[in-house]
Amino acid sequence: MYSLKEFKEVFDPVLEKFLADRIEEYLTQTSDPFIKEFVQYSKRLTLSGGKRIRPYIAYVMYVAMGGKDIENAIKLFISLEIVHMFALIHDDVMDKGNTRHGVPTIHHFVSKKLKDAKRSGDTENNSEAQAILVGDLFFSWAMEIFLDNRNFPIENITLAHDYFYKMVDEVILGQMLDIDITTREKAEEELITEKTRLKTSRYTFVRPMEIGASLANTTHNMDDFCESLGTKLGIAFQMQDDLLDIIGDPKVLEKAVLRDIADHQHTFFTNFILERGTLEQKDTLLQYLGKELNENQQQEVIKIFSDSGAIENGKKMILQNLEDAKVIISRSSLGDEYKQICYDLIKVMQARQS
Amino acid sequence: MYSLKEFKEVFDPVLEKFLADRIEEYLTQTSDPFIKEFVQYSKRLTLSGGKRIRPYIAYVMYVAMGGKDIENAIKLFISLEIVHMFALIHDDVMDKGNTRHGVPTIHHFVSKKLKDAKRSGDTENNSEAQAILVGDLFFSWAMEIFLDNRNFPIENITLAHDYFYKMVDEVILGQMLDIDITTREKAEEELITEKTRLKTSRYTFVRPMEIGASLANTTHNMDDFCESLGTKLGIAFQMQDDLLDIIGDPKVLEKAVLRDIADHQHTFFTNFILERGTLEQKDTLLQYLGKELNENQQQEVIKIFSDSGAIENGKKMILQNLEDAKVIISRSSLGDEYKQICYDLIKVMQARQS
Numbered sequence: 001m002y003s004l005k006e007f008k009e010v011f012d013p014v015l016e017k018f019l020a021d022r023i024e025e026y027l028t029q030t031s032d033p034f035i036k037e038f039v040q041y042s043k044r045l046t047l048s049g050g051k052r053i054r055p056y057i058a059y060v061m062y063v064a065m066g067g068k069d070i071e072n073a074i075k076l077f078i079s080l081e082i083v084h085m086f087a088l089i090h091d092d093v094m095d096k097g098n099t100r101h102g103v104p105t106i107h108h109f110v111s112k113k114l115k116d117a118k119r120s121g122d123t124e125n126n127s128e129a130q131a132i133l134v135g136d137l138f139f140s141w142a143m144e145i146f147l148d149n150r151n152f153p154i155e156n157i158t159l160a161h162d163y164f165y166k167m168v169d170e171v172i173l174g175q176m177l178d179i180d181i182t183t184r185e186k187a188e189e190e191l192i193t194e195k196t197r198l199k200t201s202r203y204t205f206v207r208p209m210e211i212g213a214s215l216a217n218t219t220h221n222m223d224d225f226c227e228s229l230g231t232k233l234g235i236a237f238q239m240q241d242d243l244l245d246i247i248g249d250p251k252v253l254e255k256a257v258l259r260d261i262a263d264h265q266h267t268f269f270t271n272f273i274l275e276r277g278t279l280e281q282k283d284t285l286l287q288y289l290g291k292e293l294n295e296n297q298q299q300e301v302i303k304i305f306s307d308s309g310a311i312e313n314g315k316k317m318i319l320q321n322l323e324d325a326k327v328i329i330s331r332s333s334l335g336d337e338y339k340q341i342c343y344d345l346i347k348v349m350q351a352r353q354s
Numbered sequence: 355m356y357s358l359k360e361f362k363e364v365f366d367p368v369l370e371k372f373l374a375d376r377i378e379e380y381l382t383q384t385s386d387p388f389i390k391e392f393v394q395y396s397k398r399l400t401l402s403g404g405k406r407i408r409p410y411i412a413y414v415m416y417v418a419m420g421g422k423d424i425e426n427a428i429k430l431f432i433s434l435e436i437v438h439m440f441a442l443i444h445d446d447v448m449d450k451g452n453t454r455h456g457v458p459t460i461h462h463f464v465s466k467k468l469k470d471a472k473r474s475g476d477t478e479n480n481s482e483a484q485a486i487l488v489g490d491l492f493f494s495w496a497m498e499i500f501l502d503n504r505n506f507p508i509e510n511i512t513l514a515h516d517y518f519y520k521m522v523d524e525v526i527l528g529q530m531l532d533i534d535i536t537t538r539e540k541a542e543e544e545l546i547t548e549k550t551r552l553k554t555s556r557y558t559f560v561r562p563m564e565i566g567a568s569l570a571n572t573t574h575n576m577d578d579f580c581e582s583l584g585t586k587l588g589i590a591f592q593m594q595d596d597l598l599d600i601i602g603d604p605k606v607l608e609k610a611v612l613r614d615i616a617d618h619q620h621t622f623f624t625n626f627i628l629e630r631g632t633l634e635q636k637d638t639l640l641q642y643l644g645k646e647l648n649e650n651q652q653q654e655v656i657k658i659f660s661d662s663g664a665i666e667n668g669k670k671m672i673l674q675n676l677e678d679a680k681v682i683i684s685r686s687s688l689g690d691e692y693k694q695i696c697y698d699l700i701k702v703m704q705a706r707q708s
Contacts, residue, residue, distance in 0.1 A: 029523070029524065029527055029552065030527055030530075030531060030548060030552075031544065031545070031548060032530075032531055032534055032545065032548075035527070035530050035531065035534055039530075086490075090486055090487075090490065093486065094479070094482075094483035094486065096479070114537060119537035119538065120537055120539065120618060121536055121618050123537075125448070126533055126537055128448075129448035129533050130530060130533060130534075132444055132447065132448065132486060133444075133526050133529055133530050133533075136440075136444065136490075136493065136526050137523070137526050139490065139493060139494070140497075140519065140522045143494075143497050144519045147515055147516065147519065154508070158501065161501055162501065165494065165498045165501065169380055169383070169491070169494065170383065172487050172490050172491050172494070173380065173384055173389070175487055176384075176386075176389050176393075176484060176487050177384060177386055177389065179480055179483050179484060179487075180386055182475055182480070183468060183473035183474055183475045183477075183480055184473065184474075185474065190385070191385070191386065194384060194385060198383065264474060264475050
C-alpha cells in the first residue's frame with residue numbers, strides 16, 4: 001500500500017504517458033504549429049504540480065475493498081486527475097488566474113504567445129477561448145478513459161462510471177454556487193455548507209471513494225460509509241483550504257494568500273466574523289471583501305481573523321471533523337490493515353501545509 | 355422515414371423531456387433559486403431554435419443501415435443535440451454573442467439577472483463563468499446518454515460512443531483552428547480546408563453518419579462511404595454558411611450578417627478576394643476585417659464579394675460538391691429507397707436559407 005507521496009511517484013509517469021500519447025494522437029489532425037504548442041503545454045502544466053489526492057483516495061478504497069489489479073486501476077484513476085485539470089483550467093479562465101502550480105495558466109501562456117507573434121484581434125478573449133477549449137478537451141478525455149478501459153468487468157466499469165458522472169454534476173453545481181456566492185453581500189451558512197458538500201466532500205472524497213470501491217467490488221455497497229466519512233473529510237479539507245488562504249505560506253502554497261477576500265468569497269471564516277465579530281471587525285471585512293489588499297491591509301485583515309476567534313474556531317472545527325472521521329473509520333467493516341491506511345490518510349491531512 | 359421537418363417534430367418532445375428530467379434531477383442538489391433559474395433557462399434556449407441536422411443525419415444512416423428501433427435510437431441521438439448546445443454555449447461565451455435562436459444567450463441572461471438583483475463583483479465575468487459551467491454540464495450529459503442507454507447491444511453502443519469521442523476531439527480542434535485563424539492577417543487555403551473538415555464535415559456529417567450506422571450495424575464498415583460523402587456535404591454546408599453570412603436574410607437567419615468580417619474570420623470567400631480580387635478590393639476587405647460595419651460599409655463589402663466573383667465562384671463550388679455527393683450516393687451499396695432519402699437530404703441542403 002502506497003503512501004500519498006509514493007503514490008504520486010507511481011502515478012505521475014502513468015499520467016505523463018497517457019497525456020503524451022493522447023496529445024500526440026489528437027495533434028495528428030492539425031498542421032497548425034501554434035495549436036500544437038499550447039496543447040503540448042497542457043501536459044507540462046498538469047505535471048508541474050498537484051497532490052493527486054483524488055486518484056489516491058480512489059486507490060485507497062480500491063485496495064481496501066480487495067482490488068488486486070493496481071496497474072489497471074491506476075490507469076482508470078487517471079480520469080480523476082484529468083477531470084480535475086479540466087476543472088482547474090476552466091476555473092483559471094473564470095478568475096483570470098495567471099499562474100497554476102507555479103507555472104503560467106493555459107490562457108496566460110496562449111496570451112503571451114499571441115502577443116509575441118503580434119497576432120490581431122482581442123488577445124485576452126482569444127487566449128481565454130483557447131483555454132476553455134483545452135479544458136473541454138481534458139473533460140472529454142477524462143470520460144473517454146472509462147470507455148477505453150476493458151480490464152475490468154463491465155458491471156464494475158459501469159458502476160464506477162456512474163459515480164463519475166454524479167461527481168461531475170456535483171463539482172459543476174458546486175462551482176456555480178461558488179461563483180454565485182461571490183456576488184452576494186452575505187451568504188447564509190447553509191449555502192456555504194451546500195457548496196462545501198458539492199465542491200469538496202463529494203468531489204474530493206465521497207465520489208473518488210465510491211469509484212475506487214465499485215471498481216473492486218460491486219456487491220458490497222459502501223455508499224453510506226463513503227458519504228459519512230467523505231462529508232467529514234470534505235469539511236475539514238475545505239476549511240483547511242480556507243485557513244491556508246489566510247495563514248498559509250505563499251511559497252509552500254505556490255500561490256498568493258487572501259484570494260478568497262480578493263474574490264469576494266464567503267467562507268466559514270468570513271461568516272464567523274460577520275456573525276460574531278465586533279462592529280468594527282465586520283465593517284473592515286466588508287470594506288475589504290472583493291479587493292486586492294496591500295501589505296498593511298493584509299496584516300490588518302489577518303489580525304481580524306485572529307482577534308475575532310475565527311481562526312481558533314476554524315482550527316477546532318477542522319480537528320473535530322477529523323476526529324469524527326476517525327470514529328467512522330473505527331466503526332466500519334474495513335479490516336484493521338485498511339483502517340490503518342485510512343488513519344494514515346487523516347494524519348497526512350492534519351499535517352498539510354498546502 | 356421522416357423528412358428533416360417531420361423529424362424535428364418527433365425529436366423535439368424527446369429532447370424537451372430529456373432536459374426537463376435531467377435538469378430536475380440536477381437541481382434537487384441545490385437550494386439556490388438563482389442557479390435554478392438559469393439552468394432551467396438552458397432548456398428554453400435549446401428548444402427555441404435549431405434545425406436538428408446532426409441527429410437527423412444519424413437517424414438517416416441508422417435507418418439506411420437497417421435499424422428498426424427508431425424510438426431508442428432517437429433517445430441516443432439526443433446526445434448529438436446536447437453536445438451541439440454545449441459547443442454553442444461555449445462559442446457564445448467566446449465571441450460574446452448576446453442572442454442565439456433569437457433569445458438571449460446564457461451569459462447574457464445571467465448578466466441581466468445579476469444586474470437586476472444588484473449583485474456585486476464583475477458581472478460580465480461572473481455571467482460568463484456560469485455560462486461556461488452550463489456548457490460543461492451539457493457536455494457531461496451528452497456523454498452520459500451513451501452510458502444510460504442499454505437498449506442496444508454493447509458492441510453497437512461502444513462503437514457509436516467511440517465515434518462520438520472522435521467527433522468531440524474534432525470539433526474542439528476545429529474550434530481551436532477557427533479562433534487561431536481569426537488572429538492571423540492571412541490564412542492559407544489549406545488551413546481553412548482543415549478547419550472545414552474538422553468543424554463541419556466530420557462534426558456535422560461524417561461522425562453523425564457513423565454513429566447512426568454503427569448503432570444499427572457493427573459488421574458493415576461504412577467509414578469510407580461516410581468520410582467521402584460527409585466531406586463533400588461538409589464543404590457545401592460550410593460554404594453555404596459563409597455565403598448566407600454575406601447574402602442571407604437576417605430575419606430568416608435569426609442573426610446579423612457579416613459576422614465573419616466582424617470576427618476577423620478568413621473563409622473561402624474572403625480568401626477568394628485576397629487572392630483574385632483587385633488591389634482596391636483587397637485593401638478595402640483588409641481594412642474592414644475585424645470591424646463592425648455600418649450600413650454603407652456593409653453594402654460596400656457585399657458589392658466586393660459580388661464584383662470580385664467570390665459569390666459566383668462560391669455558389670459554383672457548393673453546387674459542385676453537392677453534385678459530387680450525389681455521385682457518391684449513386685455508387686454506394688445502399689438500397690434504392692435509402693439512396694432516395696440521401697438525395698432528398700441534398701435537396702433540403704440546396705434549398706436552405708438559414
